[in-house]
Amino acid sequence: MNEATPRHTAAPSNLAPIDFETEVGPLPLHGTLPESLRGTLVRNGPNPRVPDAKAHWFSGDGMLHAFHIADGAVHYRNRWVKTGPSDGVANTNVIGHAGRVLALEEAHLPVVIDLATLDTLGPTDFDGGLQHRVTAHPKTDPRTGELLFFGYGTPESLSSGMSFGAVSREGRVTRREQFEAPYASMVHDFAVSAEHVMFPIMPLTASLERAQSGRPPFAWEPAQGTRVGMMPRNGSTKDLVWWSGPACYVFHVMNAWEAGNSVFVDVMQFDLPPLFPYPDGSPAGDSRTPSRLTRWTFDLDNPAHEFTQTVLEETRGEFPRMDERYAGFAYRHGWFAGHVALDDGEVRMYASVVHVDHATGARDMFTFDAPDMVSEAIFVPRADEADEGDGWLLATVWRGRSDTSDLVIFDARDVAKGPVCIASLPHRVPVGFHGNWFLERPTRLTSD
Template sequence: MSDSAPSLSALASPLDPIGFETQLGPLPSSGKWPPELRGTLVRNGPNPYIEVPGSHWFLGDGMLHAFSIDNGVVHYRNRWIRTQRLVAQQATGQPRATSLSVSAGDDGTANTNVIGHAGHMLALEEAHLPIDIDVDSLDTIGPIDFNSGLNGAFTAHPKTDPHTGELIFFGFGTPEQLSAGMSYGVISAQGKVTRFERFEAPYASMVHDFMVTKDYVMFPVMPLTASQERAKNGLPPYAWEPEFGTRVGIMPRTGSTRDIEWWEGPPSYVFHPMNAWQDPNHPNLLHADVMEFDVPPLFPLPDGSPSPDANPVAHLVRWTFNTADTRRRFTRIRIDPVPGEFPRIDERFSGLPYRHGWYASHVVTSDGRLQSYNGLRHVDHATEERSDFTFNPDDRVSEPVFVPRAADAREGDGWLLAVVWRATENRSDLVVFNALDLAHGPVCSAALPHRVPAGFHGNWFPAIERKNVAQTGG
C-alpha cells in the first residue's frame, strides 16, 4: 500500500526523505530473537512531504516507522502523520512553512518523538499540542488537549514518574512565540491534567528538554536565544549568544512555579539529558547527566553568520547542584571522553539514582575522521566500565531504545533496539543487542529494502500493553 506524493529525492544520504508509505513483512531476519521481545518499536522523524531547498531539517513533516515483533517475526509499517499542515500540502501541492520563525497557524509537524500515555499514542514536537495516533494502524486521530487541560506548546520530552505514572511536561515560547514565557504541568496516569502553570524564564531561548527527579523539576535555559525582533527583520529567530550564560531553574514538585530558584553556569547547550536524580548519600545534592555541546550545532550567530565551531559534538557531562549553596552556581565535570548524542536509560529508573545508560556514539576512524553516529556506547556508572559496538564505516545508527527483559528484571537487564542505515546499500536494518554486552554485536536483526531516514526519537510499545498504556521514553 502507498499513497501518492510528490517525488522526493533518492540521494544516498540518511537525511533524505522517502516519498512513500508501505507495509512489509515478515522481514528477512537473522539471529535468535528473544521470545520475550513482543511489541512494537516506533520511531518518529522529519520526512518532508514537499521538499523545500534550504529548509531547516527540523521543519520536515513527521513520519512514523513501526517495527512490530512477535515470536521472532518482524513486520514494518510507516505513515506520515496527518497534521493539518500535511493535509493542506496534499490539497494544494505547496509547502506550508519554510522557516523556524514562521507560524503556519496549524497543529505543527509532530516530527520529534512518539510516546504512550493513558491509553494514547502521542506524536510530539515542541511548539504544538500532542497528536493522537492509533497504535495499531498508525493512523492519525488528531490533536489532543486532554479535555481542554492543555494550552499551547507541549514539549517533545515529557517525563513519566515511574512510581505514580504521571506525565510531567513543560512548554517554551508560550503563549507568545519566541518569548521568555514557559509553562509547566502534570497529566495523571488516567489522562487528567492536574496542574498547569505559566512562568517567565530569565531570557527567551530554545528549551528542548528538561529534567525531573523524585522531588524536583529542573528547567535548563541556555543561550540558544530566541528573538521576535530578529525574526521580524529577517535574521535568525534562534541564535547562539554565549554571553547570556546558562541558567537552570529548580522547582520543588510539591511547590509552584513561584518557587523556582535560578542557578547559573557557563554557556553550553544541551538537547538531551540522560537522567537526573537526588543523591541518596548527600541530601543537598542534585545531579543531572547531560549530553553537553560547547556550541549548539545547526544554529548560527545573531547576524546569521555561521557558528565558530564548524563541527560541534556533545559529551556526557555531570551537572551537580548543592541546594545549600547560596550562590546558586552548579558544577560540571565531563564523565565520558567519547562524543555522541541521543542518550537513553532503563526508564523504570527515570528521575532516580541509576547505573546504566546508553547513547549513539561518534567513532574516530583509523585515518582520523569522526564518523557521526557510527556506534553505540554503554556507560556503567557504578563500575565506570564502558562498552562499545562500532558499525560498518559510514553506517549511521539511531537513538537506542532499552526494553527490559521483564517488568521486574534488574536495571539494565534487557535489550537495546536501534535502526541502522547501511550506507553502501542505502537501506536500513533493525538491530537488537543484549543491552549489557554491546561488544558481542547484535543478537538478531531484520532487514528493510529501503532506508529509514535519520530521525529523532522512538519508544517501545509492549504487546500486552498496547491497548492500555505504552512505555514512555525521555
Template sequence: MTDDADNYAPVATECEARDLPVRGELPRELNGTLFRNGPNPQFPSGHHWFLGDGMIHAFTLRDGRAAYRNRWVRTPKFLAERQAGRALGGALFREGGLANTNILAHAGRLLALEEAHAPIEIDPVSLETIGPRPLGGAGPVTAHPKIDAETGEMWFFGYSAGGPLSAAMRFGAVDRAGAVTALGRFDAPYCSMVHDFILTERHAVFPIMPLAGSLVRAMAGGLPFAWQPELGGHIGVMRRGGGAESLRWFRAETGYVFHVMNAWEEDGRLLADVMRYEEPPLFPRADGQPTDPARTRARLCRWRIDPEGGTDAFTQDVLDDLSGEFPRVDDRRAGRPYRHGWFVASRGDPFDT
C-alpha cells in the same frame, strides 16, 4: 544540510509487511512494538531537514514473528501539501506543526510530538492520525516530556508561552490516568530554545541556555534563534508540587544542552547527566557568523546542584571526552539512580551518515 542523501533520505511510501523474513530465530517471549518517529518530507523541498513531515514507523514482534508498518502523521501542513501537490513554506509555524521529533505512550495514548505545537494522538495499531491532544489544555509543548517511572506521572513544558519568542514558559503534569496534577507558568531570564528538561523524584529543572530567541531579529529577516553567550546560562530548579513560586535560579557556565540522559537525587542534591556543548551546532551567532566547529561537539557531563544550598553556583564534571548525542536510559530508571546509559557516539564528522 540536505534531507535527501544517504541515511537521511526520506521514505517515499507508506507500506506494511505483516510477516517479515527472519534470519535465525526470534524469542517467542519477546513481544511488543518499537515505535519510531522522524522527519520525512512527502515532497522535495529546500527547507532544513528538521522540517520534514513526521512519519511513524512500527516494528512489532509477536510469537517469534516480525511485522512492520509506517504512516505519515496527518497534520494540517501535510494535508495542505498533499492537496497542493508540492511542498509549502512556513513549515515550522504552520498550524498543527510537524509532529516529527518524538513519540511516547502515556495514559493509554500514543502521542507524536515536536518543538512548538500540541501533541498529536496516533492509533497504536493502524498508525492513523486521531488528532491534536493538548496536555491539560496547556497549549504547545516540546518534544521531551518526562514520565516518572514509579508514579506514572508525566511532566511537560513549553517555551514562548506568552507569545512568539517571549520569555514566558509553561509547565504541567498529568497522572497515569491522564488527569491534570499540575499546571503553571513562569518568566525565564530570556527566551531560550529549551529543547529538553530534567525530572527527578522531587524536582523539575529547566536549563535556560543562550540559544536565544528574538522577535525583533526574526521580523527583520534574521533567524528566530541565535547563539548569544553574553546572556549567560541559568538553571531553574522547581519543587514538584511547589509551583512556580518554588522556582530557584542557579548560574550555569555558558554552554548548551539539547538532551538529558538522566537525573536523580542523592543526599539532598540533584545529579543530572547531560550532553553538553560549549557552543550549539546548527545555529549561528546573532551577527550571522557561525559558531566554532571545534566547540560544537556534545560531551557527557554531570551537574551537581544543591537546591537548598547557600549559593547560586553548582559543579559540572565531564564524564566522557567522546563526542555524542541522543542519550537514553532504561525508562524504568528514569528520574532515579541508574547504572547504564547509552548515546550515539561520533569519531569524525558529527553528521557523517
C-alpha cells in the same frame, strides 16, 4: 531559518525523505530473536511529503516507522503523521500515556496515533486541559505514571514565557502554570528527579526582533551564560530558584536524581550548539560539533547557586537513553549513539552504540562498519522484574553501501559483542529523532 543551517540539498543521503508508505513482513532475520521481546518499536522523524530545498530539515512532516515483534517474527509499517495546517508536524517523538499513543513536537499540541495502523487520529488537549504548546520530551514518573511537561515561548512565540504542567496516569491535566525565564531561548528538554524539576535556559537565544528583521530567530549568545531554574516537585513555579553555570548547550537529558543534599543531572553537553549561528548569521557550530556525557551537580548548601559540570565520558555522541524504570532516581546504566574519531581528524557521526556503567565507569561499545549510521537505541527490560539494565537495546541502522536499513537488537549490558538479531528492510529508514517501545497494540482510539 538561515544560511548557517543545513538544507536538504547539502544533507547526507540518509537525511533525504522517502516518498512512500508500506507494510513489509515478516522481515528476514539474522541471529536469534529474543523470545521475551513482544511489542512494537515506533520511531519518529522529519520526512517532508513535498521536499523543499529552502526548508529546514527539522520542519519536515513527521513519519512514523513501526517494527512489531511477536511470535518469532518482525513486521514493519510506516506512515506519515497527517496533521492539519495549524497542528504542526508532530515529527520529534512518540510516547504512550493514558492509553493513547502521542506523536510530539515542541510547538503544538500532541497528536493521537492508532498504534495498530499508525493512522493519525488528530490533536488532543486532554479535554481542554492544555492551552499552549508542549515539549517533545515530557517525563513519566515510574512510580505514579504522572506525565510532566513544559513549553517554551508561551504564550507568545520567541518570548521568555514558559509553562509547566502535569497529566495524571488517567489523562487528566492536574496542574498548569506559567512563568518567565531569565531570557528567551530554545529549551528542548528538561530534567525531573524524585523531588525536583529543572528547566535549563541556555544561550541559544530566541528573538522576535531578529526574526522580523530577517536575521536568525535562534542564535548563540554565550555571554548570557547558562541558567537552570529549580523547583520542588511538590511546589510551584513561584518557588523557582535560578542557578548559574558556564555557557553550554544541551538537547537531551539522560537522567536526574538526588543523593545527600545534592541534585545531579546527566546531560549530553555541547560547548557550542550545532547547526545554529551567532546573531549576525555567521556559523557558531557545524553539524559535527561534538557533545559529551556530562554531569551537572547542584549542591543545595551552596548559597551562590552555582552548579558544576563534570565530563563523564570522552566519547562524543547524542541521543542518551536509560532504563526508564529508574527515571528520576539514582541509576547505573546509560546508553547513547556515539561518534568515532578517525585518524585524519574527521568524525564518523552516529557510528556506534555506547553503554556506560556509572557504578564502575566502564564503557561498552560496538562500532558499525563505515559508512553505516545508527539511531537512538531504546532500552526494553527482559522482564518487568528484571534488574536495572537487564534487557535489550533496539535501534535502526542505515547501511550506507546498500542504502537500506536494519533493525538491530543488542544485549543491553553486552553491546560490544554486537547485535544478537538483525531484521532487514528492503528500503531505508531516514535519519530521525526519537522513539519508544510499546508493549502491546492498544484498541483503536479516537482524538478529543
